[in-house]
Amino acid sequence: MAVKHDGPNPKWPQEVRGFWREITQKWTLNEEGRILLRIACEARTRMLDADKLLTRDGLVITTARGATRAHPAVGVRKEAEGTFLRCVRDLGLES
Numbered sequence: 656m657a658v659k660h661d662g663p664n665p666k667w668p669q670e671v672r673g674f675w676r677e678i679t680q681k682w683t684l685n686e687e688g689r690i691l692l693r694i695a696c697e698a699r700t701r702m703l704d705a706d707k708l709l710t711r712d713g714l715v716i717t718t719a720r721g722a723t724r725a726h727p728a729v730g731v732r733k734e735a736e737g738t739f740l741r742c743v744r745d746l747g748l749e750s
Contacts, residue, residue, distance in 0.1 A: 663696065668703055671696050678748065688746060695742035698735040705732035 663675035675696050678684070684692060705728040716726045743749055 664693075667696055667700050670703070671699050674699065678746075684746075691742045691746050695739050695746070698738035698742065701735035702732055702739060705729075705735065 663672040665672075667675070675692065678692055679689075682688075708728040709726060709732065712726055712728070714726055714729060715723050717723050
């Protein structure tokens with residue numbers, strides 16, 4: 656049985672909880688729309704988490720062998736941004 660979530664996840668950052676509230680106050684979403692909004696909010700949270708890591712560590716890391724490569728959070732950020740933007744588009748929220 657699926658767990659029903661009617662509000663924003665309290666573990667989300669304030670910015671993301673505010674986004675959830677703004678959307679749910681302005682629009683009436685069906686079940687599919689609420690699922691898309693939840694996915695968008697989870698993706699936005701991953702984006703913010705990745706941004707914190709990238710701010711702290713930089714875009715490039717040095718491996719144990721001395722080679723440099725992109726920080727793993729770069730890929731996480733890119734994937735999460737794509738997911739967020741697709742959900743916003745699918746919800747019809749793009750400006």
